[in-house]
Every structure is written in C-alpha cells, then in structure tokens.
Amino acid sequence: MKYESNTTLQVAAQKMRVARKVVVTTHAKPDGDAFGSVIALCEVLKRQQTDVTALFMPPIPSGLKNICGELKLTTYQDGYELPEADLYVVVDTGAWSQVAPIREQLEKYLDKTLIIDHHISGDIPAAFKHIDSKAAACCEIIAKFVDELMAHVFEDKVVSNALYVGIATDTGWFKFSNTRPQTHELAARLIAAGVDHAALYAQSEQTERPEKLKLMIRALSSLELLNKDSAAVMVLRKADFTETGALPEETERFVDIPQVVSSVQVVVLICEPLDDSPIRISFRSKPGKNAVNVADLAANFNGGGHTRAAGAKCDGDLDEVLAKVKNLLTA
Ligand SMILES: [Mn+2]
Known part of the structure; x- marks a missing residue:
C-alpha cells in the first residue's frame, strides 16, 4: 500500500469543521509530538463546540500532563469502547502496530478515519490521509490545521504549548536534521505568542526519576x-x-x-x-x-x-x- 496523502489540508479541515463528534488518537506510549498533536487539535476543535475525545493509549509522558489546561484526556484500558463519531483522526502514525489495542474497533470506522502524519510508512487503510513526510513533527502539520480552522488561536496557551512541545521534542530541541526553516518559523511564532520555552524544556526533559x-x-x-x-x-x-x-x-x-x-x-x-x-x-x-x-x-x-x-x-x-x-x- 502506498503511504501518501489523498486529502488536502483544506478538505481534511472541512471534514473536521462539519463533524459534530470527533475522536482524536495517536500511537500507544505517545511521545511529545504525538501528545502535543492530539492536545492541540482537540483544543481547537473543542473551541469550535465540537464534541471531542482525546484518546491515549498509556503511558502518557508524566511531565506533559499539565500542559492540557481544561481538556479532558481519555486513557485507553481493557474493555474500552470507541465511541460512535463522525470522524476519527489518527495523528503521528499510520501503522496498525502502533495502535494495536484499538485496531479491531477502528477497522469498523475506516471510511470515516483521517490520518495526519509525517512518517514515511504506514499500513492503516484509512479513507483519508494527509501526510507530509518533510514535516519535522506532526505538530508542524497540526499547526497548519490550527491556522486553517481558527485564526489567532496561537493566543491559546494550551494549543501553543502543545505545538511547541511537539516540534521541540521531535527535533531534539531543534538539533536533529529534520529541523527546517518552517520548524524555526513556527517556533518563533509560538514564542512570540507567549510560549515559555525554557519552562516547557524543564517540564518535558528534566522530570525523570x-x-x-x-x-x-x-x-x-x-x-x-x-x-x-x-x-x-x-x-x-x-x-x-x-x-x-x-x-x-x-x-x-x-x-x-x-x-x-x-x-x-x-x-x-x-x-x-x-x-x-x-x-x-x-x-x-x-x-x-x-x-x-x-x-x-x-x-x-x-x-x-x-x-x-x-x-x-x-x-x-x-x-x-x-x-x-x-x-x-x-x-
Ligand atoms: Mn512525530
């Protein structure tokens, strides 16, 4: 199966706009980018009065739980049933092996599933895929959705912190080769919008046991x-x-x-x-x-x-x- 986009940003954003109920999830054991992608997208959708479920397959990175503001997180456990929704969004992965716990349930909804990802391979045959493998982080792509869905939303602390954590962690705080001009431009916008990058560094990288x-x-x-x-x-x-x-x-x-x-x-x-x-x-x-x-x-x-x-x-x-x-x- 070719792992490539079949849905433009605009079309994918429109699907989110018209959906009343959206489930957003990502790979099990989410990293900063996966976590930030779900949080930023859910927060924006919530602000548009969408009924949204932010579903995580644990463990959730402990240092990051406090960047979610009022957003309610749903943690997968045995027996969890995916709610009926108009749209299922899978971010930062398109691989069944990474969403194994919900595979059987998600298979029933593939016709209304959208993958937003920056990886070069994946095997989930979702109806809609928006993939940009040049993006340093999935949060780079999510930032475009944020822009598309809602102006000035970078003023929202939850959204801007989540996006920053995503791009910073997936680039090793801007030192990996995937870092590109767009990554720094986005970081600059986020810091200008009030992101406290030093505090986020401490929260994500200096909270180990x-x-x-x-x-x-x-x-x-x-x-x-x-x-x-x-x-x-x-x-x-x-x-x-x-x-x-x-x-x-x-x-x-x-x-x-x-x-x-x-x-x-x-x-x-x-x-x-x-x-x-x-x-x-x-x-x-x-x-x-x-x-x-x-x-x-x-x-x-x-x-x-x-x-x-x-x-x-x-x-x-x-x-x-x-x-x-x-x-x-x-x-
Ligand atoms: Mn990623």
Missing part, C-alpha cells in the same frame, strides 16, 4: 562499538529493568547518547520486554554523505520510521535479535 539514570548506566555498560567504532549497539535485558526499578518507557533518548562519539554513525538499542510483548528495537543515525538509512535497517525486523530515526518490534530470542542486528551493522 533516579531509576532512569540507573538504567542509563546499564545501557551504557552494555554498549558495544562495531565496524571501526561507526556503529553502537546497546541491550537492556529484563533484569536491567527489574533490578533498577526502571520502566520500559524510561529508555527514551538513550539512543542519542553514543552519538557524542564522532566516529559513531548509527546507534541501535534493543530492549527485552518485561511481559510477553515483543522485543523493541530503536535505530538512530547521523546525517551526512554516508548516512545510514535506519528505516531500511528497521525493515529487517518489520519495523519502519524515518531515515534518521526508526523502530521495530519483533518476537524471538533476544540474543538472536542482537546477533542479527550486529550482522546488519557490520555487513
């Missing part, structure tokens, strides 16, 4: 450099989580750490699950002439993502997955 540092030590001590120090692999096993008390989601940004070494071009982090869920693999690479396309690497494990940042979930034996990763990195 000590357990995270303990897990980071484990990750770094597992690190192996391969292929003339150009590739770094880290593994976190079940015991690393249980002995440190850290949670699976506390591995966020670990893949960035080995990139401080100049020779390192690609980083892979493999995480063993605590339950019977699949093994998680994260891939990152540095930009440049000989940049490694990590979306291709992830495809070896039925994963995907961006050329510089990708991920996969796979079943199997941890050591076999590790061996396969090492093979690919030294090929």
Whole structure:
C-alpha cells in the first residue's frame, strides 16, 4: 500500500469543521509530538463546540500532563469502547502496530478515519490521509490545521504549548536534521505568542526519576562499538529493568547518547520486554554523505520510521535479535 496523502489540508479541515463528534488518537506510549498533536487539535476543535475525545493509549509522558489546561484526556484500558463519531483522526502514525489495542474497533470506522502524519510508512487503510513526510513533527502539520480552522488561536496557551512541545521534542530541541526553516518559523511564532520555552524544556526533559539514570548506566555498560567504532549497539535485558526499578518507557533518548562519539554513525538499542510483548528495537543515525538509512535497517525486523530515526518490534530470542542486528551493522 502506498503511504501518501489523498486529502488536502483544506478538505481534511472541512471534514473536521462539519463533524459534530470527533475522536482524536495517536500511537500507544505517545511521545511529545504525538501528545502535543492530539492536545492541540482537540483544543481547537473543542473551541469550535465540537464534541471531542482525546484518546491515549498509556503511558502518557508524566511531565506533559499539565500542559492540557481544561481538556479532558481519555486513557485507553481493557474493555474500552470507541465511541460512535463522525470522524476519527489518527495523528503521528499510520501503522496498525502502533495502535494495536484499538485496531479491531477502528477497522469498523475506516471510511470515516483521517490520518495526519509525517512518517514515511504506514499500513492503516484509512479513507483519508494527509501526510507530509518533510514535516519535522506532526505538530508542524497540526499547526497548519490550527491556522486553517481558527485564526489567532496561537493566543491559546494550551494549543501553543502543545505545538511547541511537539516540534521541540521531535527535533531534539531543534538539533536533529529534520529541523527546517518552517520548524524555526513556527517556533518563533509560538514564542512570540507567549510560549515559555525554557519552562516547557524543564517540564518535558528534566522530570525523570533516579531509576532512569540507573538504567542509563546499564545501557551504557552494555554498549558495544562495531565496524571501526561507526556503529553502537546497546541491550537492556529484563533484569536491567527489574533490578533498577526502571520502566520500559524510561529508555527514551538513550539512543542519542553514543552519538557524542564522532566516529559513531548509527546507534541501535534493543530492549527485552518485561511481559510477553515483543522485543523493541530503536535505530538512530547521523546525517551526512554516508548516512545510514535506519528505516531500511528497521525493515529487517518489520519495523519502519524515518531515515534518521526508526523502530521495530519483533518476537524471538533476544540474543538472536542482537546477533542479527550486529550482522546488519557490520555487513
Ligand atoms: Mn512525530
């Protein structure tokens, strides 16, 4: 299936305008961009008297819960039933694997589902897709919807904070190669509208628990450099989580750490699950002439993502997955 837009911004915005009831959701374990995209869109729709459900599959990033203002968040749990709605909007993903808990229910409503995304692959056959893989963050696209749906809404604190968090977190606070002039222009508009970017940085990046540092030590001590120090692999096993008390989601940004070494071009982090869920693999690479396309690497494990940042979930034996990763990195 080709993963590309079939709906213009204007047509998609019109669908939102006429819908009385809208459900907005995103991938499980939302990051700042996924979270910000849902919040900003829901807040704008709410202001237009739309009955909106902001549905999240947990965990929600703890530092971000207080940027939602009065907006009510719905947290998915077993037995949750998707409400009847005129429109279902899935943001920051178009992949079934990332919305697995609601797949069966959403399949019934694909004819009134709209995907808004910036990833290069996805397999949800929604009737409507608005995809811009050049956008640094889904929030860059959502900002255009905000402009289209409602003038002056950047004055709304909830909307502007949510958009800022989205573009800042998906660009590593404007240092990843996906950052483009439009990203900075949007950031400038948001800061001009009153966003306190330093406070948002503290809220999103400096609210970790000590357990995270303990897990980071484990990750770094597992690190192996391969292929003339150009590739770094880290593994976190079940015991690393249980002995440190850290949670699976506390591995966020670990893949960035080995990139401080100049020779390192690609980083892979493999995480063993605590339950019977699949093994998680994260891939990152540095930009440049000989940049490694990590979306291709992830495809070896039925994963995907961006050329510089990708991920996969796979079943199997941890050591076999590790061996396969090492093979690919030294090929
Ligand atoms: Mn994103």
